[in-house]
Amino acid sequence: MTSALAIRDMVVAFDDFVALDGVSIDVEQGSSFGLVGESGSGKSTLLRAVAGLNAFESGTLEVAGEGYSDRMRPKAFYRTVQMVFQDPYGSLHPRQTVDRLLLEPLAIHGFDDTEARITRALDEVGLGSGFRFRFSHQLSGGQRQRVAIARALILEPKILLLDEPTSALDASIQAEILNLLEQARRDRDLTFLMVSHDLGVVHHMCDRLAVMKDGRIVETLTRDQLERRDFASDYTRALLVASEGFKRSA
Numbered sequence: 001m002t003s004a005l006a007i008r009d010m011v012v013a014f015d016d017f018v019a020l021d022g023v024s025i026d027v028e029q030g031s032s033f034g035l036v037g038e039s040g041s042g043k044s045t046l047l048r049a050v051a052g053l054n055a056f057e058s059g060t061l062e063v064a065g066e067g068y069s070d071r072m073r074p075k076a077f078y079r080t081v082q083m084v085f086q087d088p089y090g091s092l093h094p095r096q097t098v099d100r101l102l103l104e105p106l107a108i109h110g111f112d113d114t115e116a117r118i119t120r121a122l123d124e125v126g127l128g129s130g131f132r133f134r135f136s137h138q139l140s141g142g143q144r145q146r147v148a149i150a151r152a153l154i155l156e157p158k159i160l161l162l163d164e165p166t167s168a169l170d171a172s173i174q175a176e177i178l179n180l181l182e183q184a185r186r187d188r189d190l191t192f193l194m195v196s197h198d199l200g201v202v203h204h205m206c207d208r209l210a211v212m213k214d215g216r217i218v219e220t221l222t223r224d225q226l227e228r229r230d231f232a233s234d235y236t237r238a239l240l241v242a243s244e245g246f247k248r249s250a
């Protein structure tokens with residue numbers, strides 16, 4: 001297996017509080033890995049530690065074969081790894097045009113074929129060039145999340161960190177955004193590490209998943225094990241009961 005992402009014994013603490021307590025996962029290149037678990041179990045902390053937004057006290061992190069030991073990430077890291085947040089209202093500046101929002105990462109990373117890249121990115125997320133000069137505050141939540149995804153994809157990353165990317169959206173829009181992400185993953189051989197409180201979303205999107213509790217991984221499951229309800233822990237069983245009807249038709 002070629003790991004796009006290898007995390008070993010990762011510990012993240014905020015003062016005396018240990019939010020991640022020795023977490024290890026491997027995510028295969030081109031696959032999609034889900035993180036589920038109750039609120040406060042450490043899912044976002046794990047994503048943020050991979051992205052360099054949280055420091056980790058100990059453990060190792062390898063991304064696309066490169067090791068990272070602290071929060072500081074070289075610029076090139078963000079061409080490989082991009083993060084999409086839950087709230088497209090918070091993650092996009094409301095008074096910037098879509099054009100400006102997409103231009104910014106291209107300028108930071110020194111791309112010069114910006115016109116072609118912006119057009120292609122808007123097409124890929126199903127918005128088209130007609131949205132280019134609209135302001136972010138003029139867009140619906142779903143349209144904003146499409147812009148956020150375009151902004152992530154425009155740098156041609158290999159890994160997307162997705163933190164509840166659809167949970168702020170209406171159910172019908174959620175399915176569209178999930179399908180868009182899935183299509184991008186297939187087309188670009190992307191690797192996903194995805195947080196969701198919704199087992200239905202994880203079942204639809206992820207080949208494997210880890211169930212987290214109190215900063216630890218309770219168990220790791222394949223999609224097949226999830227379908228067969230082949231769980232090692234009572235905690236996972238209880239979590240599944242709490243999200244009954246996890247199978248999506250989307």
Ligand SMILES: Nc1ncnc2c1ncn2[C@@H]1O[C@H](COP(=O)(O)OP(=O)(O)OP(=O)(O)O)[C@@H](O)[C@H]1O
Binds near residue numbers: 017037042
């Ligand atoms: N910057 C921080 N300072 C102090 N504590 C933090 C910080 N970030 C997260 N925590 C704590 O770490 C724990 C894990 O938080 P985290 O956001 O990773 O949980 P989560 O599983 O993503 O939860 P949710 O599903 O509610 O988003 C929580 O108890 C949270 O309060």
